Amino acid sequence: MKNSKIVIIVGFGLVIVLGVLAMTMSDSFYQAIASQSTSSLTNQRQAPSEPAGCDEVPMNAPSAARRDLDNDAKDWGVYCEGSPTWIKESVTMPSIDGKALHCSITGGAPYSNVHCYRNLLPEPNASEFTLTMSFKFSSTTCNNQASPSVIQALEFTMNKWYNSKRYEFALQWQNVPQAASDSTPQWRYWDPQRWVSFNPPIKQCLEGEKWHTLILKGNILNDQVHYIEFTIDQITHRLDITVPPYPDTGESRLAVAIQLDGNFMESPYDVYIDSVQLDVITSISDKSPNSYPSQFELMQNNPNPFNPSTTIQYILVKPTNVQLTIYNSLGQVIRTLVNEKQLQGLKSVVWNGENDFGEPVSSGIYFYNLRVGEQAQTNKMLLIKQ
Numbered sequence: 001m002k003n004s005k006i007v008i009i010v011g012f013g014l015v016i017v018l019g020v021l022a023m024t025m026s027d028s029f030y031q032a033i034a035s036q037s038t039s040s041l042t043n044q045r046q047a048p049s050e051p052a053g054c055d056e057v058p059m060n061a062p063s064a065a066r067r068d069l070d071n072d073a074k075d076w077g078v079y080c081e082g083s084p085t086w087i088k089e090s091v092t093m094p095s096i097d098g099k100a101l102h103c104s105i106t107g108g109a110p111y112s113n114v115h116c117y118r119n120l121l122p123e124p125n126a127s128e129f130t131l132t133m134s135f136k137f138s139s140t141t142c143n144n145q146a147s148p149s150v151i152q153a154l155e156f157t158m159n160k161w162y163n164s165k166r167y168e169f170a171l172q173w174q175n176v177p178q179a180a181s182d183s184t185p186q187w188r189y190w191d192p193q194r195w196v197s198f199n200p201p202i203k204q205c206l207e208g209e210k211w212h213t214l215i216l217k218g219n220i221l222n223d224q225v226h227y228i229e230f231t232i233d234q235i236t237h238r239l240d241i242t243v244p245p246y247p248d249t250g251e252s253r254l255a256v257a258i259q260l261d262g263n264f265m266e267s268p269y270d271v272y273i274d275s276v277q278l279d280v281i282t283s284i285s286d287k288s289p290n291s292y293p294s295q296f297e298l299m300q301n302n303p304n305p306f307n308p309s310t311t312i313q314y315i316l317v318k319p320t321n322v323q324l325t326i327y328n329s330l331g332q333v334i335r336t337l338v339n340e341k342q343l344q345g346l347k348s349v350v351w352n353g354e355n356d357f358g359e360p361v362s363s364g365i366y367f368y369n370l371r372v373g374e375q376a377q378t379n380k381m382l383l384i385k386q
Contacts (some may be wrong), residue, residue: 007291024039054080056088060255062119067300067379069256069276070101070133075118078103082112082261091272096134096211096305096382097365100274103258110264111152117257120278124252128219128281129169131158131256132300138269139208142185143176150269152176153260157190158278159255166248168192169218173206176263189227189239192246202237211384213272213303234303254278271280275304275382281315281346296320296372298379301351305382308360309352312337314370316344323371324349327378334361337368353383 059074069075073090080086087104094100103116135154140150157170170190179295184203188195206212215231227239256278260271279299297315304310312324324338334355338347351368354360363385369378 021107033376036180044320054078054083054086058119062121064121066120066279067095067277068099069118069120069278070273070308071099073101076101076103077118078117078118079115079129080112081115082262084108084112084114084266087270090114092137093164093260094252094272096274097380098383100272101276102270102272103260103262104268104270105262105266105343106268106309108227108262108266110262112262112266114262115257116260116273117255120254120256122162122252123160123254123280123282125282126160126220126254126280129158129217130299130302131156131169131277132213132279132302132304133276133343134211134274134305135258136211136272136273136274137206137208140175140269142205143183148265148267149176149265150263150267151208152263153259154261155259156216157257158216158218160220161248161250161254162248164249165223165245166192166250169216169225169227169243171216171230172206172215175206176236180209187237189241189243191243192225198237198239201252204232206232211305213275213305215302221376231303232298232307254280296370296375296377298370301368303383305384307383307385308382310381312349312351312368313346313347316342316372319343320373322347323369325369326351326373327367328361329365329367334366 056078058077060072073088076088078088079085085106085108087102087106089102091100091102092098101116103114105114137154138150141147143149153174155170155172157168159169160167168190172188172195173185174188175185185205185245186197187204188197196209197268205236212233219226219228221242223245224242225245227241229236229238256276258271258273277300280333296317299313301310301312316322320336322338322340322342325333326335326337328334335351336356337349337351361372361383364378365382367378367380369376
């Protein structure tokens with residue numbers, strides 16, 4: 001559990017960080033440092049201390065990708081807090097869609113932490129963001145019940161750097177709360193100076209050795225960081241919390257990252273992340289229709305994976321004929337959700353996991369195709385029935 005923390009994420013592009021993100025200190029990676037003791041715990045970030053030989057910058061340059069961000073470990077870098085040893089690699093198992101990122105602590109100094117992060121190209125006009133990811137971690141107790149918890153905390157973040165400001169949306173699953181009176185793990189948000197508990201608290205013990213899906217939504221509202229909501233395992237928590245951006249002279253960018261917090265023994269554990277994506281929306285009012293590269297913008301379904309239903313959203317730039325169709329992995333039509341002319345704006349369509357005959361479909365990968373006029377785009381989604 002953290003006594004203090006500072007994260008400096010550097011690079012160009014937009015950085016989505018699963019983890020604590022803070023001040024930019026170099027041109028190639030973000031840094032973070034945590035200082036901890038077993039007797040005194042705070043939420044403040046301290047000056048960075050850079051362990052030699054632990055960090056690794058991404059091998060691949062930032063890109064404009066928004067889907068399947070976990071597919072290639074070469075897109076990801078690592079920064080260390082303290083002196084951990086770690087693994088970062090691409091794997092096919094365990095995974096949801098055949099490719100996942102494996103990030104783990106394998107040992108090292110007590111209370112050391114590991115960040116796995118990915119830099120993305122900037123999107124200066126982006127005003128709304130949705131981070132979706134599935135994650136799976138090693139077996140752990142909750143809040144040291146019965147035996148010491150291997151995992152102290154996991155942290156998830158998405159950021160936008162622009163115009164000398166960092167708009168940071170960060171969540172922490174705090175498995176081992178700071179106060180002895182807090183008997184249940186809880187979720188917290190970054191304000192951007194410290195971790196803050198929700199009011200009322202959002203308490204949850206996450207089970208190890210199973211896939212969880214997190215969806216974090218936020219927007220930039222009146223130049224402030226506005227947490228809209230987050231969904232964990234299909235349970236949605238409305239937030240409506242606004243915090244200021246952080247002054248930051250780093251280059252414009254976006255980013256993704258995950259932070260693994262080590263315990264007092266730096267016990268080894270694994271985290272796998274899959275289906276990582278960042279959906280970015282630019283308000284139609286900010287652009288003229290002629291400035292759009294296409295007639296629409298199709299977003300990733302939410303939640304994904306899902307059971308039994310999911311929501312598909314898209315933006316139409318102008319009134320036009322629209323078809324939204326679900327296909328199975330064999331290319332067979334499963335369900336036609338939309339087939340009509342629609343006005344411009346943001347649209348939301350719910351698929352309940354049934355075919356055109358009202359019959360439930362089986363677990364598996366499905367594809368949804370949006371055809372707008374003569375243009376079309378297809379995304380994939382995963383239905384998992386318990």
